[in-house]
Amino acid sequence: MELGILLLIFGSDRQFRRVKAVKNTLRGRRTVSNLYWALQYGMLDFVDALHGEQFGDDQKTLTALKSQGLVDADDAFQIQLTPKGITQQQQYLNQLMPLKYLAIASKYDVAKFMQRFSFAVQIVSEYSYGNSKYYPQRIDYFEDQLLKRWFVQNKENDLPNHFHKELNDFLGDLGDDHLADTFTESLIGHHFSGLTADQIASQHQVPATIIELQWLQLYGKLLTNLLSLPKNNVFSMLTADLEKPIVSNSARETFDMFLRQGDGNLGLISKRRKIKLTTVYEHLLEAAIMAPVKGFPYQALISSDLMGQLRAHQPENVGDWNFQDASHAIPNLEFFQFRLFQIYRSKSTDED
């Protein structure tokens, strides 16, 4: 995917945003620093949404965006959209479905679902014509086994009609024939070989990245539709095990232990889990960033006295508060508590 397009879509004209943080958020690098910036940019819903995608070179992209007058950039690889950049952003957003449909890819492995569903369509399509002589799509071993099991269990259930009806409803409900056509071109089946993203892109005169994003959104929506069907429907197996964890497993373990223990003794957690104390901090920060503000016990980690001091000194935009200034004002302040406070305040404002 073209990084330039993603930077415009996720850029702002009111805030300088780190190129690396935007990119790493989308591809799911869950470092605390990335997640923290994702929180500040309002991008938490998109963490890992473009998992496994290849993006272009940062420097080249930045130079191109600047030379086209779409962004202003500072020395720290941060960008802010110019009015021309905002116009371009709006153009891209008009070509896409609402971004909430892209956010589905942050909670579910939509790319995997896309491969599965597209393969299932090929199998059912050829089956409906009674043709067993065809080249099957390539997919990894476990997915292949899953599809075989699914097909064996469901082939007596009039799959062609189910697929036809489900797709007819889904595509009809979109209310946009253009998008519906883009979806069906992603498919392969009996005497139908579909189109690649760049073939569709050149037909529609849009960048291929836009088509790839549309596909993710469309398949995300389709997945949500299928997940809402009554249990044990013919599509159930195709939607199984696609959920992504909101926090990493190790952060979850640390957080769960912290909640169970109840005494706030982080040293003990570090000992029990055989991880460094700084790692315990990182896990808790990750949990705080990803949990709703009421779901994280901030009071257990920041005393009311310290909370009061922090509130008294915080600048208007708490996200931009730097640790050096803060520790100047509040002696003995620890970075962990400082960052936790920033998260708390940012999330409280967001969720208000």
Next chain:
Amino acid sequence: MKINLQSKLKKYFGFDEFRPGQEAILRHLLGNQDTLAVLPTGGGKTLLYQMYGAVTHQRVIIVSPLISLMQDQVSRLQYLGSKRVVALTSALDFQEKSIILNHLSNYQFIYVSPEMLANDQVLRRIRSLNVGLFVIDEAHCISEWGPDFRPDYLKLGKVRQLLGKPLTLMMTATATKLVRRDIIDHLDFEDGDVQQIILPVNRPNIFLAAKILPNQQEKDQTLIDLVRQLHGAGIIYFSSKSKAEQAAVALTNQTDRRVMAYHGGMDNQRRFHIQQQFMDGNLDIVCATSAFGMGIDKDDIRFVIHYHLPANIQSYVQEIGRCGRDQQPGLAILLYEPNDRYLQMNLIDNTIPEAGLLRYLYRHPKAITDDDQFRVIQYYFDNDYSLDQAAAIFDRSRQRRITELGSMVQYIYHDGCRRDELLKYFDEKLSTEDRNQNFCCDNDVDFWNHWQDFNDKYLDQQDDASKSVSRSWHEVIDQLFLSKN
């Protein structure tokens, strides 16, 4: 046991006739005779062992050198109706590999890379199965004299012993006498033990032409002129992915043909779309690297153009063999400008380690095991070849490749019959009655001044009605799912 093979062919695969050589090979195998088969590309090698498996219900192990090739073959076997097929390659992760190994007896056709067979666990598991037929595909890889020597193939003689010497089929598309001798020796056969079926390399329905251009600009222009006018579907081969992509864009913009690039750097889904479009006739031309071809089942490809020359004559013959499988006239054109030679020279330099690197790796053996590209070096290191011996082997290998490239270039500059020049490498000669002066090569007739006439006369004009029309989503889903109501 006299089996009616024709009726089995019809029953299992729906074909009425065998391709040349297939029936004779199957008869040898069913008579329990080890066989070496030299069949041209597209000669139906897969069908041989698939049919053997279908008729005897026995298990077939197929050793194949390239992972990408293997996945194509798995697809191809599934395409031909066998579902119990699996490939054991280094592309599997640990979990996949353990599950497949635990369930190996469920599979009738097991593809395995030679590297995997070097793994004790894998070999032990295969030894515990009954193996009806042991197939060595691309058997020329065993020969140091062949262009694609793979040290792991040298262990196959030992593997065959360990498997209890099962019935063996060795297959290759191109093998000189020397290479055939090597294959038999390395697999510990006596000369008389092995039946050899050697089909001619010559494809009389493919016209051979080559053109030397002074520079790349003129070569590009010639390519555009050809693509604009040549009738039917075609493949254009490139040595570089980026050039294949650039050319696909240029040809799309400057001709009215439907052109796409295809190479190993693309994701699976995209490659699959392009492959299907080409087979369905929704794409006229593919600008490809050598990654394209194996999985393609398209009989009516009319021309193959080489924009870059391949590394050797064997590869050239394989690649041009993809046109005219329907026995209708086909055209093979090689475009060359003198700098192209250096591109191939660079490829040789990049694939054969130079003395300094070799010396370093011998001193730091851990670096060898860390990197898959050093497999060949690892083989010599593990087998106690000294640094000097290994260096001498690589030096010979480099020299051999340079010589092979020289022969390829010589073919281009050759002013006699190109067909004779090609066949010379396979110890094959055309008999007088097989010679067709009117349809042979551009040195026999004035092709380059009259190629448009050749095009109109020999290359089938495609029916434009078959060209794809864009369809609405309603039409697509109606087409995809045939309703029984």
